[in-house]
Amino acid sequence: MKNLAILGATGSIGGSTLEIVRNNPEKLRVRVLTGGKKWPQLAKQALEFKPDLVVIADKNAYGDLKKALAGSSIRVEAGNEAVIAAVNLEPLDAVVAAIVGAAGLQPVMAAVEKGLQICLANKETLVVGGSLVMQAIKKAGVNLLPVDSEHSAIFQCLQNSPENSLSKIIITASGGPFRTFSREQMLAVTPEQALKHPNWDMGGKITIDSATLMNKGLEVIEAHWLFDVDYDNIEIIVHPQSIIHSLVEFSDGSVIAQLGWPDMRLPIQYALSWPQRWAPPLPALDLARVASMTFEQPDMSRFACLAYAIEAGRAGGIMPCVLNAANEVAVAAFLKRQIGFIEIPALIRKTMDSFKNQPAASISQLLEIDVQAREKASAMLTNGMN
Ligand code: NAD
Ligand code: MG
Numbered sequence: 001m002k003n004l005a006i007l008g009a010t011g012s013i014g015g016s017t018l019e020i021v022r023n024n025p026e027k028l029r030v031r032v033l034t035g036g037k038k039w040p041q042l043a044k045q046a047l048e049f050k051p052d053l054v055v056i057a058d059k060n061a062y063g064d065l066k067k068a069l070a071g072s073s074i075r076v077e078a079g080n081e082a083v084i085a086a087v088n089l090e091p092l093d094a095v096v097a098a099i100v101g102a103a104g105l106q107p108v109m110a111a112v113e114k115g116l117q118i119c120l121a122n123k124e125t126l127v128v129g130g131s132l133v134m135q136a137i138k139k140a141g142v143n144l145l146p147v148d149s150e151h152s153a154i155f156q157c158l159q160n161s162p163e164n165s166l167s168k169i170i171i172t173a174s175g176g177p178f179r180t181f182s183r184e185q186m187l188a189v190t191p192e193q194a195l196k197h198p199n200w201d202m203g204g205k206i207t208i209d210s211a212t213l214m215n216k217g218l219e220v221i222e223a224h225w226l227f228d229v230d231y232d233n234i235e236i237i238v239h240p241q242s243i244i245h246s247l248v249e250f251s252d253g254s255v256i257a258q259l260g261w262p263d264m265r266l267p268i269q270y271a272l273s274w275p276q277r278w279a280p281p282l283p284a285l286d287l288a289r290v291a292s293m294t295f296e297q298p299d300m301s302r303f304a305c306l307a308y309a310i311e312a313g314r315a316g317g318i319m320p321c322v323l324n325a326a327n328e329v330a331v332a333a334f335l336k337r338q339i340g341f342i343e344i345p346a347l348i349r350k351t352m353d354s355f356k357n358q359p360a361a362s363i364s365q366l367l368e369i370d371v372q373a374r375e376k377a378s379a380m381l382t383n384g385m386n
Contacts, residue, residue: 002272003091005032005116007083007107008098010041012203013121013147013264017096018045020269020281028272032086034107036099037061043068050074053089055082057103080106087111094272096147097122100205101328102321102370105129109363112136119271121147123222128321128370130225131360144226145271150219151226152267153245153258158227159275161250168249169229171219172239173298174199174262176211178341179240183302189341191334199242199262208331209305212344213298217309221320224313231314236306238296243285260285304345308352317357318369325373326351333381351377 004021008014014035021028030049035042039061046054046069053075056065062078069076077086084106087095094117097108104122109129111118113136120126126133137144146152150171158166177198178186194211195204202210209215220234242262249255260266265281300307305327312323329351330344339347354376360366 001029002027003029003031003093004096004272005034005087005089005092005094005111006030006096006098007032007034007086007104008036008096008100008122009033009045010035010038011098011100012201012206013096013098013268016264017098017268017272018049020265020272021049023281024272024278027278031092032089034083034086034099039065039068046074047072053077053086055079055086057083083107084110087114087116092116094119096268096271097125098147100124100203102128102324105133105363106367109133109136112140112142115140115142117143117145119145119147119268121268123148123218124324126222126225127218127324129360129363129366130221130320131316132363132366134225143274145274146222146226147264147268147271148219148222149260149262149264149267150246151223152270154223154227154248156258156270157246157248157256161248165251166227166229166248167251168233168235169223169227170235170237170247170249170255171216171223172242172244172246173213173216173236174210174242175238175240175296175298176213178211179238181302183342186302186342187340191337194334194341198240200264202264204335205328205331208334208344209327212305212341213303214305214309214327214344214348216298217306217313218324220310221313231310236298238298239293241290241293243290243293305348308345308348312352315357317359318355318366319352319357321360321366321369322352322355322373323348325370326377329374329377329381338381347377347380350380 030051032053033051034055037058055077059078066076087110095111096119098121102124105125108125244257247257269281312319326348330347333339
């Protein structure tokens with residue numbers, strides 16, 4: 001029996017994780033659930049899964065959540081500090097890190113320091129703090145299991161491969177809803193259009209990141225840290241059907257891929273079952289139904305976010321943290337209709353250009369840079385983009 005803390009339980013990954021738990025009650029037990037703001041949903045989840053502790057990040061929701069769980073023996077806490085401290089509950093074996101954005105970094109660091117297994121969906125943790133997070137993980141000797149479908153695919157391809165046999169990682173990208181749009185068409189893109197992903201059903205922020213291809217850029221940085229691969233040896237290929245989740249090329253030229261329906265339940269379950277494999281959480285892949293798989297080069301000029309993310313990853317230091325913070329501000333502004341779709345990369349570019357790079361020295365330094373980058377990006381929004 002694995003005792004779980006699910007951070008970001010009320011989100012898309014959180015909900016799919018609970019479905020895996022529901023189907024495997026003899027293997028998984030929920031001890032901690034955390035949510036951001038949606039207290040009714042968190043209360044409903046808590047009443048079903050009966051954790052020892054629930055935490056809501058939004059302190060204003062504490063009273064409502066507490067009232068909804070009155071009469072149960074579930075402990076209720078609120079606030080960002082309580083989310084970070086939630087991983088200290090006993091007994092815990094693993095954490096599913098499914099908070100969105102840089103807000104997920106500190107809870108993951110706390111879980112690593114506690115020696116818990118990390119099932120990582122929150123890619124921003126590795127984008128912002130990659131070198132420091134990986135150092136802490138090595139020091140603590142904990143297992144870091146990728147939930148992101150591409151990284152789960154690579155991880156699965158690498159099982160039982162000899163040391164130093166990996167020569168290249170090939171990350172697939174759906175290309176998002178605007179893959180075939182011209183620059184002119186992109187000028188008129190609305191949040192509603194961008195929130196409709198052709199293959200995946202996900203939270204709002206990552207859906208916009210998938211439309212700008214920032215998501216793929218963040219995934220390149222994530223892969224660099226997870227698999228210790230140079231940026232020169234990470235390739236991106238657009239594969240609109242999202243059936244091949246990624247590939248690995250080995251030193252003898254052989255390429256191995258992992259396939260499946262575009263559904264996060266399988267990668268989530270594998271992170272929880274590893275090194276075992278459990279009963280399938282979805283219907284079997286049917287290649288005749290897939291019929292064809294196609295591949296094309298990504299267009300970095302129409303999707304500048306991808307180029308900026310790779311640039312920031314290669315630069316290292318604080319740059320990926322700046323990129324990520326600017327992106328979070330830009331995506332939120334786009335969703336609020338304060339800026340247009342193609343102004344997302346423009347705001348990120350300007351914010352990156354306003355920072356002088358420096359080495360990533362500590363998590364507290366990065367948290368400060370994160371705040372500064374958000375302030376700069378927000379100020380540029382207020383003062384106009386030009
Ligand atoms: P989501 O928006 O659906 O859910 C995010 C969760 O985090 C919610 O529970 C929300 O309440 C919580 N949250 C948000 N801000 C918070 C804060 N400041 N403090 C504490 N909790 C907070 O997002 P999602 O789509 O489930 O994605 C979660 C993470 O997983 C992201 O990093 C995303 O990139 C990654 N991911 C998601 C998918 C997917 O299919 N959804 C696939 C791969 C990776
Ligand atoms: Mg992914």
